[in-house]
Amino acid sequence: MSNPYELPKDLLHEVIVRTIEFDNISNEIIRTAFGLEIEWGGENESIPTNLNEINRFNKFFLENLGSSSRAELLLNVVEDICKTNKEEVAKCKDFKNKLINFYKIRNIFAHNIYPKDLQGFTRLESSEPHWNILAKQHEELFNELEEFLMNICYKKID
Secondary structure (H helix, E strand, O other), X not given: OOOOOXXXXXXXXXXXXXHHHHHHHHHHHHHHHOOOOOOOOOOOOOOOOOHHHHHHHHHHOHHHOOXXXXXXXXXXXXXXXXXXXXXXXXXXXXXXXXXHHHHHHHHHHHHOOOOEOOOOOEOOOOOOOHHHHHHHHHHHHHHHHHHHHHHHHHHHHX
């Protein structure tokens, strides 16, 4: 019988995959904000014409950013975009808190043997481990953050 407080591997996998997907979306928005949107054309339509520049930016800049630095840069880009539309400033502020919680949950999964809540308290006395609750919160945050970035930010950058 396994310990109900141990981290379930399937939940860890889901959190990691969602975080990678979110990092890919945020990387695209950051690249676009730096003027490096993918340009198609030329002889071979399946390869971007600016692939070398994008790969160089990814390798020497984005891949070397930690989660907190990437999140801070993304927040800066989002705040700049939201400044142009007063209605979305409130969503932008909420975005920051959701982004922080998204990465907090990812860190809890990545760096803890026993489940913790978002305040960092281990809850071994709890009848239900926090892993399931945190995984569900992470999924909900991902869906909200992705929708915000795709519907508000990405459309405005293009």
